[in-house]
Amino acid sequence: MAKSDDCVHILQGLLVFGNVVIGMCGIALTAECIYVVSNPHGAYPLLKATENSDIHAAAWIGIFVGLALFALSILGIIGVIKASRTLLLVYIILMLITFAFEMASSITAATHQDSQTPNVLLKQMLERYQKSDPNNNSDNEVTKTWDELMRQNHCCGVNGPSDWQNYTSAFRDTHSDADYPWPRACCVLDAEGLPVNLDGCKLGVSGYYNSNGCYDAMSGPVNTHAWGVAWFGFAILCWTFCVLLGTMFYWSGIEY
Amino acid sequence: RPALTLEQLEGVTTASTFVLDQPRCTFKDYGNAVIWLVVALDKEISNFNNSAGPGTPETAFQSFPGSVSAYMTLNATLDSYPCPKPAGDITVLRVGSETSCAKDASRPTCNGPLPGPGPYRVKFLALEGSVPVAETVWSKSITLRTAKSPSSIPTAGSGHSAGMIAITAILSILLAILLAALVATLVFCGSDSCGSSTFSKPESVTVRRYNTHHVYDQPAARL
Numbered sequence: 001m002a003k004s005d006d007c008v009h010i011l012q013g014l015l016v017f018g019n020v021v022i023g024m025c026g027i028a029l030t031a032e033c034i035y036v037v038s039n040p041h042g043a044y045p046l047l048k049a050t051e052n053s054d055i056h057a058a059a060w061i062g063i064f065v066g067l068a069l070f071a072l073s074i075l076g077i078i079g080v081i082k083a084s085r086t087l088l089l090v091y092i093i094l095m096l097i098t099f100a101f102e103m104a105s106s107i108t109a110a111t112h113q114d115s116q117t118p119n120v121l122l123k124q125m126l127e128r129y130q131k132s133d134p135n136n137n138s139d140n141e142v143t144k145t146w147d148e149l150m151r152q153n154h155c156c157g158v159n160g161p162s163d164w165q166n167y168t169s170a171f172r173d174t175h176s177d178a179d180y181p182w183p184r185a186c187c188v189l190d191a192e193g194l195p196v197n198l199d200g201c202k203l204g205v206s207g208y209y210n211s212n213g214c215y216d217a218m219s220g221p222v223n224t225h226a227w228g229v230a231w232f233g234f235a236i237l238c239w240t241f242c243v244l245l246g247t248m249f250y251w252s253g254i255e256y
Numbered sequence: 257r258p259a260l261t262l263e264q265l266e267g268v269t270t271a272s273t274f275v276l277d278q279p280r281c282t283f284k285d286y287g288n289a290v291i292w293l294v295v296a297l298d299k300e301i302s303n304f305n306n307s308a309g310p311g312t313p314e315t316a317f318q319s320f321p322g323s324v325s326a327y328m329t330l331n332a333t334l335d336s337y338p339c340p341k342p343a344g345d346i347t348v349l350r351v352g353s354e355t356s357c358a359k360d361a362s363r364p365t366c367n368g369p370l371p372g373p374g375p376y377r378v379k380f381l382a383l384e385g386s387v388p389v390a391e392t393v394w395s396k397s398i399t400l401r402t403a404k405s406p407s408s409i410p411t412a413g414s415g416h417s418a419g420m421i422a423i424t425a426i427l428s429i430l431l432a433i434l435l436a437a438l439v440a441t442l443v444f445c446g447s448d449s450c451g452s453s454t455f456s457k458p459e460s461v462t463v464r465r466y467n468t469h470h471v472y473d474q475p476a477a478r479l
Contacts, residue, residue, distance in 0.1 A: 092438060096431075096434060096435065096438065099430075099434065100431065103427045103428075103431060106423055106427065107423055107424050110417075110419055110420035110423050110424075113417065113419075114416055114417050119409050119411050120411050122406075122409055123406050123409045123411055126409075127406055162266070166401070166403060167403050167404050167405065168404070168405055168406065176272070176355055176369065177272045177273070177369065178270070178273050178352050178354075178355050178369035179355050181270045181273075199350075202353070203265050203267050203348070203350060204265040204267035204268075205263075206264065206266075209266065230419075230420075230423060231419075231423075234427065237427060238426075241430045241434060245437060248437050248438060251441065251445075252441050252444070
């Protein structure tokens with residue numbers, strides 16, 4: 001009897017420890033997803049315009065799943081210590097539902113990374129940057145976001161200034177190639193926002209224009225966020241799997 | 257020989273402009289001459305006559321390439337092209353940079369943007385008054401950039417990465433195992449058939465203490 005008492009206590013201890021970890025990870029997941037949702041890098045208008053806000057959906061689900069995990073972990077701890085069959089059954093079922101939601105969030109975040117190729121952004125930029133339709137608000141958003149992006153990160157286009165030469169665009173429709181081989185935001189600007197050397201910029205003399213593409217500056221932070229939401233969610237789910245199996249075993253051993 | 261500049265510039269050729277090296281140290285003995293740039297379509301260079309005057313309707317930019325086979329522009333004296341070229345200076349001529357006079361017939365020597373991708377050939381011609389005194393050979397063929405339509409950009413999904421497939425597969429398996437385990441536990445243990453001897457709940461500890469109380473009572477009763 002004493003031996004199985006020890007086993008019981010060890011199992012209880014493990015389950016309590018497992019639930020504590022789940023609770024803390026739930027809080028961490030909520031914090032991470034709130035950070036992702038709060039759009040710290042300003043590239044989200046571009047993502048919204050491509051109708052690809054998977055990362056947003058995944059992060060919102062993550063916030064609620066994190067809070068649910070925290071609440072359920074407390075329920076689990078109480079259930080294990082009191083060895084209550086009903087409490088633990090409720091805990092297991094609710095945890096399975098949360099598992100399914102977190103699974104969806106994790107897969108969505110992982111899928112987002114696959115669908116954000118440079119071509120999608122390139123096409124959107126060419127078709128909507130400086131599109132002179134004052135009624136279309138999202139086009140203005142795209143233009144403003146791109147201008148900010150190019151000025152702050154000292155970059156031009158998605159792959160480089162040659163984007164504007166290799167493809168026709170809404171920008172090219174209103175700005176002649178001779179005067180604007182690429183937008184003014186691609187030029188090195190002085191403190192007042194005017195090109196330091198306009199002829200140098202139009203010629204493409206290095207030092208007077210931005211020769212890098214913006215894809216790295218843009219996709220880097222967003223991909224890191226997507227990676228974080230996807231893989232942290234996956235890790236939490238693997239741990240939850242073990243705790244749930246242990247809880248089911250414990251539940252089956254409780255006297256009725 | 258006139259040629260596209262060898263400098264590393266992003267805009268050596270664009271859709272309507274191109275950049276040539278200046279003709280430094282080419283026209284050394286013609287201090288009084290005015291040096292003109294002649295631009296013609298590749299297939300029409302044989303139609304150009306050196307005696308054609310600049311600024312006339314026969315060489316006006318605005319009528320190029322329709323009724324004019326070659327136009328003359330970018331005139332400069334030899335002083336603008338001092339020889340030798342100072343090291344480190346970027347000495348280029350941008351053909352096609354003047355957009356303000358492109359449609360202005362009163363400016364036939366306008367350096368306007370080229371109307372198509374070409375191919376073009378250019379040469380420099382030195383005129384003293386209206387007499388041609390020196391010229392370079394025609395350059396090699398210069399073709400400008402053509403822009404494609406953005407709808408030609410392929411945006412089909414690039415397929416699923418290994419990471420995403422791994423996450424989906426592993427999580428689906430885990431969820432399936434959990435559901436199976438839950439069903440098995442409920443079916444197997446739903447009717448109180450397990451848990452009788454494995455371990456007991458905390459309340460049974462107090463029951464045992466109650467029994468001990470009785471045991472202590474017995475010897476007292478016997479006496």
